[in-house]
Amino acid sequence: MATVSLESLKKSYGKTEVIHGVDIEISDGEFIVIVGPSGCGKSTLLRMVAGLEGVSEGEIRIDGQRVNEKEPMDRDIAMVFQNYALYPHMSVEQNMAYGLKIAKMPKAEINARVAEAAELLQLEPYLKRRPRQLSGGQRQRVAMGRAIVRRPSVFLFDEPLSNLDAKLRVQMRLEIKNLQRELGVTALYVTHDQVEAMTLADRMIVMNEGVADQIGAPLEVYANPQTEFVAGFIGSPPTNFIEAEILGAPAGTKIGIRPEHVAIAPVGQGRTTGLVLYAEPLGAETLIHLTIAGGNAVTVRQDGAVAIPSEGEQVGLSWREDDEMRFDASGRRL
């Protein structure tokens, strides 16, 4: 239970800078998700907080204490790895107890903590098993158990769900969220999956090429993206981008509009005209893909009950001016 501060944190490998200065104040018990495409530096950022990567510039403080030079074990953190990183020759019990054993904790206390974590994670029947005798979801739980028994101030998760199948992922997502709430531990969670980010985060950091493009609550980020990248990355299907010139706005700028804000209108009405390419009826909703003048692709998301235009048909597209997001040539929000 602690606050975490990152202050103009930078990381370079040789002359290549991969993290260009990230600032954030994380308050006690907050669940922060770092999200971004692969190669954006999100894992590096997490590993810097963990102490597995050195800090090139800037400062990391956990509970007000500078930890830049501290070894991972002295930072009061616990980490859950993508591939679980369980020790293959140790039983579930030994895996969870290993860190405590190294810390020379009395045996009775180790056993009590392991038992408590096992109960919390429903791992009791598997304590004597080896990791290879467990399913992916159970291994994931053991990895979390190993983090929990240390009672750390901060949990670090490095894409913990990416090796699980879709159904299990949804289930474990809820479990992680519940667990974090229950234990009240500050958490940093790295993922490339925006659904995980939206559902788990109290606040999220959207990373793009080593820069934190936007930091904010998920719905705030969704409704009010600060850059073109964030608007395009968060939300599925992604935001439509239209060259503003087509709509009579200054050249070079772009207009972003979310698929659910666009509606199909009769030809000649609405803001512009589009050619229907194909439709994807998903039951509750229908996604309609069109091209408009200038070759821009536009997706419309409409209610499943609304009539679907046929392929090859010319239709009008309308949206409210309030829903428009305008971006300048460098991708910044205007």
Place this chain on the structure above:
Amino acid sequence: MAHDAHTGMVERRGAGLWLTHLGLIIGVAFIFFPIWLAFVASTVTQPEIVRPPMPLWPGDQFYENYSKALTSGINAPVARMLLNSAIMAFGISLGKIAISLLSAFAIVYFRFPGRHVFFWLIFLTLMLPVEVRIVPTYEVAANFGMLNSYSGLIFPLIASATATFLFRQFFMTVPDELAEAARVDGARPMRFFVDILLPMSRTNIAALFVILFIYGWNQYLWPLLITTDPSMNTIVMGIKQMFPSGDDTADWPVIMATSILAMIPPVVVVIGMQKLFIRGLVDSEK
């Protein structure tokens, strides 16, 4: 393996099956026959061996010949030579495993200046077997006063590029995340080595031990050079020393008994470790 005959794609029945077995039996008999002759020769008296035809069935001198070999031998008691060989073989195999585990650990997990240079230096020694560097090695061992000693028998043969290379390859397949998890758990490097890497390498260690034990046991040239005192002879070179020079008559029954005795420890190690080795393979977790 037995059920493979029923489920395998190539099914052998009738004459084919018998012919295969016949071929195998002839092959085994062919390999086994000299060993059988050695055994027969170790159970008869000296005159019986030298008088043609050679006996093909064991005689009644088993106890006499073997006790003579074990207690007095010709130059040194065989029991003593067996002990010397055992100490040397264990020393070499355990020493090689320890050194190569540690050097592989250093090369894979630590970034130090000249890491690659050191690796290639170790790798280069693969091209220099004992026989090539035997004169300078002898010189060094002699200057250290290691002639006629166990340290002289063991230390010069301990460095092993092959084993280092094997462990290096194995360590490189161990996921980095495991080392990181151990670091987060608070394990210092040597703790990680002892608690995580060693138990994970145990099948490799067992396999290597079998190979290295036999390598050590069968050393001939080096012990021949480094030991002059018969009480430090190892058994493999000791057999050769038993051959008479000049007009002396060879005590063939005792020599043959010694040969048979020399074969037993490697066979025991192979059979004993094979079980452990296979259990290790079955248990292996990855």
